[in-house]
Structures are given as structure tokens and as C-alpha cells.
Amino acid sequence: MRIRTVNCIAILLGVLVIGGCSTLGVKPWQREILARPQMALNAEPIDAAIDDHIYFSKEAASGGRSFGGGGCGCN
Template sequence: MTRHYRWLVACCVSAGLLAGCETAPVKAWQRGDLARTEMAWQPDPMESAFRDHVYTSKEGASGGVGTGGGGCGCY
């Protein structure tokens, strides 16, 4: 009896946790202050591209961001 009870409790808990994982898209007017352009991670794409270019140029390793290298440009 306790084995079936544990299984039932585990199923109910799993169903409850999975029910809270709904992915409803958020509309722009629902975001409030976060919808403003100055709140974006990269509000200016040209500036972020320039910063990435400068960082990878100064890094010296191949890839610059996310890949390792010895600083000599080799993989």
C-alpha cells in the first residue's frame, strides 16, 4: 500500500510542478519598464559589435570569446 501511495504522491507532485512550466508569450505592453530600449542587454547593436571586435582583437587567441587559446593565435 505504501508503495502505491508513494507512486501516487510522486505523480501528483510531478504533475503539479510541470503544470507551472507554461510558456505563455509576454506581449510588449505587458512588460512595462522592461520593454524600453534602454533596458535591453545591448541597446545599440553597432556599439556591441564594435566592443566584440575590439575584445577579440585584444584577446590574441582565436575566437576571443568562448574558445581557449594560448595568446599566440593558435587553437
């Protein structure tokens, strides 16, 4: 009986936790704050440009520093 109660509580807690995640996530049109310059990992443009050059030449990766473009991979 006691194990059953514990199980019930565990399941209930599990369901509660799942419900809590249902509304998470930033939508593309909610990136307002993320797109601010203050939110960039590196605010120094020259430093960022040098880093970008390294990433591009070593990893063939570019962009993705800020969210101003919208994150659809099309800008």
C-alpha cells in the first residue's frame, strides 16, 4: 500500500514536471532581448572578427554570433 502511494506521488510529480516544460522555448519572434548587442558573447567587433576568421578557416563555420537574423539559417 505504502509503495503504491509512493508510486502514485512519483507519477504525479512526473506529470507535473512534464507540464512545466510545455510552454518553454523562445519562438523566432521572441528573440528581441537575445538580439540586443549586450547579449552577444563578445562585444568587441575586431576581436569577434578575428575569431570568426579562425572559425571560418579552421572549421568552415561562420555566423551564429547573435540572434538578430532570426535563426532560420536563411540570413
